[in-house]
Amino acid sequence: MAEVLPREVLICTIARLLDGVRHVAVGASSPIPAAGAMLLRAMKEAGGAVGPRISILGSVEHNFFTNGSAELFDCAGQGRIDAFFLGGGQIDGFGNVNLVGAGDYPRSSVRWPGSFGSAYLYFVVPRVILFREEHTPRVFVEKVDFISAPGVSPEGVFRSGGPVALLTGKGLFRFDKTRPGFELESVHPGHDLAEIKQATGFRFEHDAAPQQTALPDRATLDLLRGRVFDELAETYPEFAAQMRRDLGTVDA
Amino acid sequence: MVLSEPRAMAKHIEPGMRVALPVDYAGVSMAMTRPIIEHGAGDLDLVCVPTGGLQVDQLVGAGLVRTVETSAVSLGEAGGAPRFNAAVKDGAVRLKDATCPAIHAGLMAAQKGSPFMPLRGLIGTDLLRHRDDWRVIDNPLADGGDPIVLIPAIKPDVTIFHVPIADRFGNVWIGRRRELAAMAYASRTVLVTVERIVEESLLADEMSAAGVLPALYVTAVARAPKGAWPYGLWGEYPADSAEIARYAKAARTTDGFSAYMAQAQMEPA
Numbered sequence: 001m002a003e004v005l006p007r008e009v010l011i012c013t014i015a016r017l018l019d020g021v022r023h024v025a026v027g028a029s030s031p032i033p034a035a036g037a038m039l040l041r042a043m044k045e046a047g048g049a050v051g052p053r054i055s056i057l058g059s060v061e062h063n064f065f066t067n068g069s070a071e072l073f074d075c076a077g078q079g080r081i082d083a084f085f086l087g088g089g090q091i092d093g094f095g096n097v098n099l100v101g102a103g104d105y106p107r108s109s110v111r112w113p114g115s116f117g118s119a120y121l122y123f124v125v126p127r128v129i130l131f132r133e134e135h136t137p138r139v140f141v142e143k144v145d146f147i148s149a150p151g152v153s154p155e156g157v158f159r160s161g162g163p164v165a166l167l168t169g170k171g172l173f174r175f176d177k178t179r180p181g182f183e184l185e186s187v188h189p190g191h192d193l194a195e196i197k198q199a200t201g202f203r204f205e206h207d208a209a210p211q212q213t214a215l216p217d218r219a220t221l222d223l224l225r226g227r228v229f230d231e232l233a234e235t236y237p238e239f240a241a242q243m244r245r246d247l248g249t250v251d252a
Numbered sequence: 253m254v255l256s257e258p259r260a261m262a263k264h265i266e267p268g269m270r271v272a273l274p275v276d277y278a279g280v281s282m283a284m285t286r287p288i289i290e291h292g293a294g295d296l297d298l299v300c301v302p303t304g305g306l307q308v309d310q311l312v313g314a315g316l317v318r319t320v321e322t323s324a325v326s327l328g329e330a331g332g333a334p335r336f337n338a339a340v341k342d343g344a345v346r347l348k349d350a351t352c353p354a355i356h357a358g359l360m361a362a363q364k365g366s367p368f369m370p371l372r373g374l375i376g377t378d379l380l381r382h383r384d385d386w387r388v389i390d391n392p393l394a395d396g397g398d399p400i401v402l403i404p405a406i407k408p409d410v411t412i413f414h415v416p417i418a419d420r421f422g423n424v425w426i427g428r429r430r431e432l433a434a435m436a437y438a439s440r441t442v443l444v445t446v447e448r449i450v451e452e453s454l455l456a457d458e459m460s461a462a463g464v465l466p467a468l469y470v471t472a473v474a475r476a477p478k479g480a481w482p483y484g485l486w487g488e489y490p491a492d493s494a495e496i497a498r499y500a501k502a503a504r505t506t507d508g509f510s511a512y513m514a515q516a517q518m519e520p521a
Contacts, residue, residue, distance in 0.1 A: 029329060068430030069275055069302060070360075073353035077372060099324075101340070105378065106347045111337045114324030116303065119351035119380075120373035148351075150376040156397045157375050 004215055005246055006169065007032060008224060009188050010133070012216040013172055015039040017129055017165055021082035023053040025072060025125075027116070031232060031239035033085040033131055034062075035224070038231050042223045055081075059235045073117055076124050079160065083127040086118055086163075090144040091130055093202025094180050095151020095163045097122065098144035105146050115148035122149035125161040130175075135168035137201040152180045170196050172213055173204060181205065186213040255420070256472040261443045262287035264471065265410055268318075270297040272359075272408035272439060276305040276328065276491075278429045280483045281414035281445045283476035288412075289314040289513070299408055300325065301359065301435055302352035306483065306496060309333040312345060313509045321348035321406075323355060329493060330500035335509055349379050354386075356431070358406030362438035368402040375399055411439035414479045416488055418446040422467030423454045427486065436469040445476035447488060 014036025018024055026034045034056055041051030055072065056062035065071040075081055089112040090098040099115045101108025122128055132139055153159040166173040166182055170191040173182040184206035187193060193210055216224070225247060233240035265271065265288060274280055278301075285307050294315065300308060300322035308325055311317050313335030325333045339345040357369040368387075374380045375388065380401060391398035413432050417425040424444050426432040436442045455461045479485075482495035502512040 066428040070356035070431060100349060107343050111340045113326035114322060114349060115351050115379055116324050117352040119377045120353045123373035147378045153376055158372055
């Protein structure tokens, strides 16, 4: 078994989380989620099945919309987008996401770009995957300073979508909207529970000895390192080149 | 429609006006940025459709902006928008933080001449909490207990964008960037810079006509080759990411921003 890069573990985990979707949308400058979606498509097609449709915002190659930047949101509102990714300057234990800034709004001490489409998409896309590589207490906080998009909504508020999982550079969490809260599902190779607890500002459920995140098999790795990185290079040339450079140092 | 040039077009902007600007990949008229700053009309209320970048940062840095209504402001790969972020920290601009589909909904309401457009989502966000112009009502068509947000019509005084082609009749080709049409429908004045102006009517061929914003909505057109630079223009040229990064670095300080704006000129064609 060849060595697997940490980012390859993330990409393969995303492909697993997306299994079954018909249409996945990926934000601009999100190469890892895009690679995960492309990997799922490649795996489906290798098995003779139909892969998911992938919309990458800001990409010419992967943008089949003809009605301007409103169409993605209209499409989501119509129920035509099954999965989407959200990051966040802060994410808390209730699944609330803050993309606006740290400190007292509006004069945030640190201002992030803004909420983008999160305040809508989080409500109407059934399978939202929270993805943030940096796993530190400043990102994963007890309570966000500003709610761009809430993890759950009260009874009676229209809500066909929301978070299902949180993937970080250290592990994978599932979101339980009934509590609400996160449960640690698996730990990536090279990390452990104690380290994740220390790096997470909110409380989460976990097994006494959580399992390790599943690693890809040879066939999946071959697809990833071949077809998927080729496809990825069209939209994210620097990221694809970096991945291939990193691979050159581990894979004889 | 008037065939004009950027400096003359900037004179349409008066202090206190509401100005709509497109997202960085849709066709930003960077060619208008310096003429607007030289013209100097301030207290502008910017509407970013649905997000802002370099142009917004430069207008904020030049001190012309009173409020920014937007779903985000950033320089993309080059990082945060330095003058915007500094103005937020200093309280120098008023924020109307939004979410992309809410901006589109507001323009859609204006396009239809309606007072508002209902929009799902938003309930329970701090965006809604800080927007006293957005309202929550009970969906009157349901049996009750279905709250929904109303977004008021967004009616800009001026819309400014850049596209590849205009014809000499003032029709402009927006291709599939339909948000540019939405902005134009909603605005009183529409200022467009283009790469080139063609003799034959763009409406003469059904293939190009489908992507045309007719002259009816266009106030003035000016030719400005590479007019989106350092942003790219769809179908024409890519973004100059090195130049955007150069700006991002320079504009970290007010002095660096002033020096950049004084010196940087249009890339030689």
